Amino acid sequence: MGAQVQRARETQVKTYAQGWATRLVGLALLLSGGATTGCIAVYQPMSGLHRAIAVDPGYAHLADLDLTLHCVPGDHLDRGETRALCRKVSRLFENQGAEVRMVLGRSPLADPDDAPESPATAAAPEKPTPKTALHVSLSSRLVHQEEISIFGWSIVTDYTFAQDITIRDESGFLLVKDTLTGRMMMRLGVFEDAKDEFTRDYYGQISQLAFNAKIRRQVLRESQAQAGTN
Amino acid sequence: MEFWLYVLLMYMPSLIETARDPMNGYVAPNATLRTLDCEPISTEGARRIAPGRVSDAHARSDFLNRRAVVCRERLMPLGVRRPQDDALLSNLRGMARDMAGAVAEAAPKASGRTWLVEVFHPDAALSYKIGFAVKNALLERGVRVTDRAPSLAAGDVEVLGVTPQNKAYPLACTRYAAGGGLGPNDALLAVVLRDPRATIMHAGVCVDGQWRWVR
Numbered sequence: 001m002g003a004q005v006q007r008a009r010e011t012q013v014k015t016y017a018q019g020w021a022t023r024l025v026g027l028a029l030l031l032s033g034g035a036t037t038g039c040i041a042v043y044q045p046m047s048g049l050h051r052a053i054a055v056d057p058g059y060a061h062l063a064d065l066d067l068t069l070h071c072v073p074g075d076h077l078d079r080g081e082t083r084a085l086c087r088k089v090s091r092l093f094e095n096q097g098a099e100v101r102m103v104l105g106r107s108p109l110a111d112p113d114d115a116p117e118s119p120a121t122a123a124a125p126e127k128p129t130p131k132t133a134l135h136v137s138l139s140s141r142l143v144h145q146e147e148i149s150i151f152g153w154s155i156v157t158d159y160t161f162a163q164d165i166t167i168r169d170e171s172g173f174l175l176v177k178d179t180l181t182g183r184m185m186m187r188l189g190v191f192e193d194a195k196d197e198f199t200r201d202y203y204g205q206i207s208q209l210a211f212n213a214k215i216r217r218q219v220l221r222e223s224q225a226q227a228g229t230n
Numbered sequence: 231m232e233f234w235l236y237v238l239l240m241y242m243p244s245l246i247e248t249a250r251d252p253m254n255g256y257v258a259p260n261a262t263l264r265t266l267d268c269e270p271i272s273t274e275g276a277r278r279i280a281p282g283r284v285s286d287a288h289a290r291s292d293f294l295n296r297r298a299v300v301c302r303e304r305l306m307p308l309g310v311r312r313p314q315d316d317a318l319l320s321n322l323r324g325m326a327r328d329m330a331g332a333v334a335e336a337a338p339k340a341s342g343r344t345w346l347v348e349v350f351h352p353d354a355a356l357s358y359k360i361g362f363a364v365k366n367a368l369l370e371r372g373v374r375v376t377d378r379a380p381s382l383a384a385g386d387v388e389v390l391g392v393t394p395q396n397k398a399y400p401l402a403c404t405r406y407a408a409g410g411g412l413g414p415n416d417a418l419l420a421v422v423l424r425d426p427r428a429t430i431m432h433a434g435v436c437v438d439g440q441w442r443w444v445r
Contacts, residue, residue, distance in 0.1 A: 046268040046299070054314035055427045143270050144297060160270055181269065208317075208429055215428045222396045223443035 041186050041194035046160065048180040049201040057207040063097030065214055066131040070107040072139035076161050079104065082140075089138065092203055093210065099131070107137045107168070132217050133170040136210065138163060143181065157186040165206065167213035173220075175213040180205055264308055268301040276300075315356055317429035322363050329433045330367035332444040333419055336435050343417045343437075344374045350422040351431075360431070364421055380411035380418055395424065399434055400441035407439030414438075 055061055071086035073079045083104055090100045143160040160183045167176040180202065184194065276284045276298030284298055304320070311319065318325070333345065347364050349357040365375045382390070386405045390398050399420065406412040418436040433445035 044263050044268075046270070050264045050308070051320065052308065052311075052313035052316035052429075054312075054317060054429050061427060146297070211425075212428050212430045215425050216430065216432070219424060219432050219443050226400055226441065226443075 041184055043194035043198045044183040044185075045198075045201055046181040046183055048178060049182050049198075049205060051205065053204045053208040055204075055208050055211045057092065057096060057203050060095075060097030061207070061211050062093060062214065064131050065093075065098040065210070066133045067093055067098045067100045067210070068103060068107070068133070068135045069093070069100055070103045070105065070135060070137040072106050072137065073104070074139055074141050076140040076142040085138070085140075089136075089206060092207065093136075096207060096210075098210075106139075107135050107166075132214060134175070134210070134213055134217065135168045135170070135172075136213075137166045137168075140164075159184055163202075165209055167209060169217050169220075175216045175220075176209050178205075178209055265304045266301040267304065268299050271298050271300050273298050314426065314429055315353065318356070318431065319359065322360065323367075325431065326360070326363035326367035327370075329364050329419065329421060329431075329445060330371050330373070332433045333368065333373065333435060334371060336442060336444040337417060337437055343415055344376050344413075346376055346378055346380055346412070346416060346418045348379065348418060348420045350420060352423070352426070360421055364419065368419070380406050380416075381409070382406065382411055383409055399436075403436035403441035404439050406436060412436065412439075 069086055069090055071082045071089075073082040077085060086102045086104065090102050093100045140161055140163045143162050145157075145159040147158070148156040160181065162179050162181045165176070165178050165180065166174065168174055182198065182201075184198075271279075273284050273296050277286075279300065284296060306316070306319075308316070310316075337343070345368055347361050347368070349361040349364070351357040351360065365377075368375045382402065382405055386402070386409065390402055390405075393401055399422070403418070406418065412418055420434045420436065422432045422434060424432055432443060434441060434443045
C-alpha cells in the first residue's frame with residue numbers, strides 16, 4: 001500500500017514535472033523561434049525596380065556630372081527618412097564620380113511653366129561648362145498600406161510604395177522620368193533578403209537613369225551646337 | 231497544448247495571408263516574382279478588366295480589405311538575354327512609338343516623304359527587330375516607309391569610320407543627299423545607340439541634307 005502510494009506520488013511528481021518541463025521547452029522554443037524569425041521584411045519588385053540595367057554602379061560612369069539632388073518628403077517618407085535617403089543616393093552618385101549637392105525639397109525647375117518646350121529653345125550657355133549639370137528629383141508616395149494586428153501588436157504590415165524620379169538639365173528640360181514601384185511586407189518569417197535585394201535593385205535603377213540622362217543631355221547638346229552652326 | 235495555441239494565435243494571420251499571397255516569408259522568395267511586372271490598380275478597374283474576380287463589398291461592410299494588382303509576365307526570363315538588350319526589347323513598342331512621334335514633331339510634312347529607317351546597334355539581329363518595330367510604328371501614323379537602305383560611296387564610308395560620333399552623323403547626312411543615297415522626296419530616321427552602357431536609343435532625322443537629333 002505504501003509502495004503504491006509512493007509510486008503514485010512519484011508518477012504525480014513526474015507527470016507534474018513533465019508538464020512544467022513541456023511548458024518551459026515550449027516557451028523556450030517560442031521565444032527562440034521568435035528571436036530567430038522575428039519581424040522581417042519581404043520585398044517584391046513590382047514595376048521598374050527589376051528592369052535589366054547595363055551600367056555597373058561600381059564604376060565611375062558619372063565622372064563629368066554636376067548633380068543637384070532634390071529629395072521631396074511625402075506621405076511615405078518623412079523629412080528625416082528623406083534626408084537619410086538623400087544622403088545614401090548622394091553617396092552612390094559620388095562613388096560613381098559625380099559632384100553632388102543635396103537639397104531637401106522640390107526642385108524649382110519642376111514647374112512645367114518654367115521648363116522650356118524643347119532644348120533648342122532654351123538659352124544656350126554663353127561659355128562652355130566643363131561638367132554637365134543635372135537636377136535629379138526624388139519623391140516617394142505610399143500607394144497602398146494594410147496592417148493586421150492582434151491586441152494592438154502589428155503582425156503583418158504590407159505596403160506598396162512608388163518612387164518618382166525625374167532628371168532635368170540646367171535649363172529645366174526633362175531628360176528622364178520614371179517611377180519605381182515596389183512592395184514591402186513586414187511579417188513574422190524566416191528568410192530575410194529584402195534589404196540587400198531592394199538596395200541592389202534601387203541603386204542599379206537610379207544609376208542607370210542618371211547615366212541615360214547624361215547621354216541624352218550630351219546628344220541634345222550636339223543638336224543645339226549643330227543648330228547654332230547651321 | 232498551450233504552446234500550439236500560442237503559435238496559432240501569433241502565426242495564423244500570417245499563414246492565412248501566405249496561403250493567398252505569392253509573396254511569402256516562410257520559404258525562400260519565389261523567383262518567379264522577378265519575372266512579373268505588376269501595377270496596382272483600383273478595385274473598380276479590376277472589376278472592369280476581370281469581372282467576377284474581385285467580389286463586391288457587402289452592403290453592410292464585410293470588414294475585408296480588397297486590393298487588385300495587374301501583373302504581366304515577361305516574355306523572356308531574366309538572364310536569357312544580355313541586360314542591355316533586355317532593357318531595350320522590354321519596351322520595344324513604347325520606344326518605337328516614341329521614335330515615330332519624334333518624326334512627326336520634327337518633320338510636320340513627314341507624310342509627304344518616303345522614310346528610310348536605319349538602326350545603329352552592334353547586334354544585327356537586334357537592329358533588325360528595332361528597325362522593324364520603328365517602321366511599323368511609322369506606318370501606324372500614316373507615314374510612307376520603305377525597306378530600302380541609303381547607300382554611301384566606299385570613300386565616304388572610310389572617312390565616316392574614323393570621324394567622331396558627334397560629327398559622323400551630320401556628315402553622313404550631307405553625303406547621303408550629295409551622293410544620291412537620299413532623294414529629294416526621301417528622309418532618313420536613324421535610331422542610334424550612342425553608348426553601350428545606356429538602355430535608351432536616340433533618334434536623328436536627315437531631311438534635305440540637314441541632320442538633327444530629335445530624341
